[in-house]
Amino acid sequence: MTQWIRHFRDGQAGDRDLLGGKGANLAEMTRIGLPVPPGFTITTDGFRSFRDRDGLVPDRLWDEVRTALVDVERQLDRQFGNPNCPLLLSVRSGARDSMPGMMDTILNVGLNAETVEGLACLSGERFAWDSWRRLIQMYGRVVLHADGEAFEHALTAARSRAGVEHDHELDLATLQQLVEEFRAIVATTGTPFPDDPWEQLQGAVLAVFRSWNSPRAIAYRRSTGISGEAGTAVNIQAMVFGNLGAGCASGVAFTRNPNTGENGLFGEYLPNAQGEDVVSGVRTPRPVEQMASDPEFAQAHTDLLAVGDLLERHFTDMQDLEFTVERGKLWMLQTRTGKRTANAAVRIAVEMVGEGLIDEATAVRRIRPAEIDALLHPQIDPSFDRMVIAKGMPASPGAASGTVALTPDRAEELGVAGEAVILVRHETAAEDFPGMERSRGILTARGGMTSHAAVVARGMGLPAVTGCSALEIDIAAGSIRVGEQTIREGDLITIDGASGEVLLGEAPMLVSGLGPEALQLLAWADRFRRLGAPMPTPWSDRCGQRTFGAEGIGLCRTEHMFFAPGRIEVMRRLILAQSENERALALDELEAFQTTDFDGIFRAMDGLPVTIRLLDPPLHEFLPPEAELPELAESMGIDAPILQAQIDALREVNPMLGLRGVRLGMTFPEVTEMQVRAIFTAAANVAREGIVVLPEIMIPLVSTASELAQQRQLIDRTAAELVARTGTPVAYKVGTMIEVPRAALLAADIAEHADFFSLGTNDLTQMTFGLSRDDSARFLPAYIASGVLTDDPFQVLDDQGVGQLVRMATRNGRAAKPTLSVGVCGEHGGDPKSIEFCHHVGLNYVSCSPFRVPVARLAAAQAAIANGL
């Protein structure tokens, strides 16, 4: 019995852990009778033993390889190292999870001065010597770390000597000379190229083993989340040749179009070439359909269509194939699940359901939430040659081109005039909102993935790149320095919010949107998900989120209504009022604005709940920058120094932990009353027209039950007064945000006064970690890179820490009030990993920005499916 080796014929697709993805699929293809060159796999057990013994090859490994080799020799009637009928081998890595291009491969193993002659007899002299020089080059580079450039220099010199353009035009003599030159290059490493085929094989296997821990493989695994523990298998397989002349070719193909999802073989082949020639792009390959009309390859094409169809049905997914045609005969070298664009993924999944290949749950499971997200935002045309000048954080997906504006005012001005604008700032603040709203994209020099700019941009569906520290913004000069370059206000730039890249000039965009297949898939998702109704935040005053399938508004930020021009001034007059009368006048004006806004929202959301959060931000967010102060003072008829003193008094050391949220409502009950009056006036107006109004009033930042009890009393009383006055009863709920750790700890007490809990996990994360998202950019990325934190806790809900509070709040809140509705509101509501957590905790709903609603619907369905519905 063998311990470290498995013949292809003895394995199957399910053995991925042991054989790696490539090896398992080679075994599966062999098992179902497809033409696979014979070979065997050194298992991942073998690799792990090697690794655990600090690079000592397991006992008996080489013995087993020798024995297995004899088996392959017998099948093909050739012998490894035999000058008369040499068998050549390929040695390829194969981890469980595909790591394309990250690990090593060595082809043509087994050639030396004797066997090259034997190969020449069998397959032609030119081919044999070309194969040998390929082996020396590949082996030298991969196993002995010879300088890869030196080989390329020698090849270039040879081509120019010979006066040819391509390597395959080189004649025998040149190739023979190149072999000598290549051997000399290898010798510079201090180790000569080994002439012993067995020594070549051992070297190749060890090189594959070692490549598992190459820096690029480690980096790839870290970026894709693949564990470093699994290790790689090594596939040793008889060579077949696509470069033996007529009737020979190598190719790659997908069973469906990976860009569009269209059903039908899609791929390329290159006559008289080895696989590496196809992917290297040195010669331009032909579309795989042309094989059909080429007599040399017509049979192979028919066979390939049949094989593709068989494999797709066998694996029930679109396959990515590698094949070689050797003198007219098709050989399969690899099959794997094909990578595809978001659009293609959705179309393939939906069509495969129609074809009966997979069921709906499988289709829903197969689409990554990020793919749905990608559909909603413009993408830079992948064929476009990007000139990246800087890179920041990918803060809000999608891409946009526009002229640079360095102030929100300028952005607003240009935006109103219909120009596409990219607002570029050090960082954004609440008062920048009108300018942001008029921009096509946001670029900031500071702040992370959850900075104000990022959160607002995601809420509005705007692309954003944040924390792009290479930008040196000089507002006075109206320009930005990026290294040697200067971008002036008015220049065109492009940002890619998915990659964090900043490009000079305009870029062509692709916009897909949610097509019929995507809508079909989401409709299926809705049937599976148990986690209720992702409810979005409305952006601006448009209520377009209904189109994304939201089941209400989870967070209507009333303060955004005060930032509009014409209103912010009133808000400032309220905050800085010098008399009761001034204050009352400002409140009246604001009430009128709010009533109009709520009227519009209630109409748009007819029949769906609207969760309205009462005033939340610190008051100084509404105040003007210092430069505008004299003007404001004059308009208010106050001395500037007095106004300045008043504004200074409102400044806070830690505004996040200051006078905001319910503390405003407790300190200025008249503001709560004003907001409640606006809600119920609008509700009564709209309800009289037969529209169904379901307001849910939410008190933010509660940390004691008394706060909620007192505000609720105020709301109930004001509502009763309004209803008495309008004569139109309005059903409503009162609830709270659980966003302060203490509120989660005291959820049972607080629940007594609440109809619902909205878990504000953005702020809860900040306070639980003691980490301001505005200030985290200087160390949080390093924490994540070094693994101190697995994820950015503002993107992925911290299950261990914040998650404890979420579980506690939900459990204790519901224990105290079984009818309590509990949801998550914030960035995490649109994050798939976090949504799965919410599903497990048994929340009622998640609420997120409108553009994340489809993502949330899908993720909620996947969580339900993964957990047996």
Next chain:
Amino acid sequence: MTQWIRHFRDGQAGDRDLLGGKGANLAEMTRIGLPVPPGFTITTDGFRSFRDRDGLVPDRLWDEVRTALVDVERQLDRQFGNPNCPLLLSVRSGARDSMPGMMDTILNVGLNAETVEGLACLSGERFAWDSWRRLIQMYGRVVLHADGEAFEHALTAARSRAGVEHDHELDLATLQQLVEEFRAIVATTGTPFPDDPWEQLQGAVLAVFRSWNSPRAIAYRRSTGISGEAGTAVNIQAMVFGNLGAGCASGVAFTRNPNTGENGLFGEYLPNAQGEDVVSGVRTPRPVEQMASDPEFAQAHTDLLAVGDLLERHFTDMQDLEFTVERGKLWMLQTRTGKRTANAAVRIAVEMVGEGLIDEATAVRRIRPAEIDALLHPQIDPSFDRMVIAKGMPASPGAASGTVALTPDRAEELGVAGEAVILVRHETAAEDFPGMERSRGILTARGGMTSHAAVVARGMGLPAVTGCSALEIDIAAGSIRVGEQTIREGDLITIDGASGEVLLGEAPMLVSGLGPEALQLLAWADRFRRLGAPMPTPWSDRCGQRTFGAEGIGLCRTEHMFFAPGRIEVMRRLILAQSENERALALDELEAFQTTDFDGIFRAMDGLPVTIRLLDPPLHEFLPPEAELPELAESMGIDAPILQAQIDALREVNPMLGLRGVRLGMTFPEVTEMQVRAIFTAAANVAREGIVVLPEIMIPLVSTASELAQQRQLIDRTAAELVARTGTPVAYKVGTMIEVPRAALLAADIAEHADFFSLGTNDLTQMTFGLSRDDSARFLPAYIASGVLTDDPFQVLDDQGVGQLVRMATRNGRAAKPTLSVGVCGEHGGDPKSIEFCHHVGLNYVSCSPFRVPVARLAAAQAAIANGL
């Protein structure tokens, strides 16, 4: 059987809940045979029935009062309302817990046009009419809410008409006229003065009932933590008269000096006066010793000494007595445990142990931690050249400087705003309490050592000077004249409650310190307490805290060492270093400073642990104000705009939640290394001299186990290098502050890398509440005033919320590592309520500021004693 009434002879001291404190003690005195005028008590049951029935008097209450009254009439052979032999009654409140001056009293009940004539026959005309005008005045003010000023005006006018200075000099005719005038004043309320004695009695009882919920009583209970549930009893007692002429007097006395604790009767008496005359401060009373040398009172004095001695032994505590001498005979009107200064409290407790009256545990329990704190209260620096402008009575010890406020409202307003206020009054009254509570000290122009101002101030531990007759207070003009000088409201003055002196301006203060009795008491406390070793924070770099009985240093803030002049510049060079070389140079300099500092601390703390917290604050705290920037730029040879940009980049939106604590150590590991090198260099130097060095290195603001693991590794490695270099092994511990909610939630994981947890409850409170201490002033006082929060959570540990995290961290941390030492570090470590909480949680120690150490030792002992040791 009676339901609502209890005769004095039927009760005892243990019936406080039912009879109130005054009633229970009257009963006890009656029971042990002391001379108490007969009477009875309406029980607190009666009051509660009245309250629960919304002010409806319980069925049969008046019947029972009538029956009881007949009993009293029989004992004295007088009759209530009988014109021939009228019985007069006093009606006094009496809650379980003493609320001095807060509730109502009415004397001389039973007088009218007929009975006054009977009383005149028995006791003299002038006396009878004076008693009647007192009744009308008191009843009018208290029961019918007539304007108190109006009575005073009429009295003043009468005195001036009669050409006399004092009320007791008024003649019969004037008194008779006053009675008419007083009745007219009462009539202005719409209700005439009731001539029916029974109606008077009912009105008086109901007034006492209602006074339980007067604003001043509510304010007093809130400030002293007395529950509003218990309610008051009402004592109805036959009047005895200290104002019947010769051989008559009223007085108050303490069985020991309430200021110094000296053993021996201490008090005052006023011949020919009622009790209210003594406390009102209108006439200045005589020291009680003088009774001995006055033949009229010699016997009464002898009796009083015996009674005092008996009562003190009976109650095993210093007593506060009220007495009346009626024609040479001593009557006891009240005994209660006497209020006393902190010094007196300690001396009395320690001496009573010596006298065998109480045991040590009782002595320890009897001292309120606040009293120990008061011992450490500021005193005017003796070397200060005092500019004394006036002198009054040294009514309550301690000294204070503050701005003058002439009304309690003004004092309250300024006090709430955080200003140090000295309240200056003619004399204080019960309704002044809220203003007194907000003041730093009290100064009155009238009244003695037992005036309202003096008693209340001592109770609150406030410095007070009373009877400072040189002050001419003009409230309308907002100023005080003192001889030629004028002090305006808002000016700064200083009072010395130990000397009675008043000083212009502010004075430097010194702390009084702990005398031998206090040290004795604390030594006993140390024997009882189980909660270990209160460990203080060192202030400055002096290690004087050893003298307070600390068992180590719980928090050595290393950053304080960098704020010293000459060092802050080096710190700035480190933070703003333009090159690696500059940074290294600055680090070297800082290391030298720190090494010196640690050397000093280790020497001073020989044998005690020193907990050293690594660099904690955000770096911008070290940076200069804007104005100093050009200078710094020049000294560093950098362009000012570049330096400005660097400083701007360090600014944080929420510094509390930014790059600080362990995040600094993670981002700049070289700073951690530098600090560790300094610690181990100093430790080795000192240890070589035979000094025992016990450094405990503490990592602040940890929120993940990895942070602590990585920093610990760095510390262990650096320590090993240093030990290898110095050749002197140093035992050390590494622990962390648990001050971020997540750290408490993940205590089990974090404990794996920690030798100790220091629960940093200051920051933990800020983050758990989402409440910045710096920004809470605009709403936190209102939250506490309105009862949304019971206590300021920064003073008293929030048991419900933050307490959950403390318990979780302790339990889970110890479960993961049973040897883990856990303590609280911060303000709460010096707060008695919080210390009791810590005792219950089973912490190992508390750490607080040095001046709180004695308080913490005492509170820890009391928690242990209260919980059965």
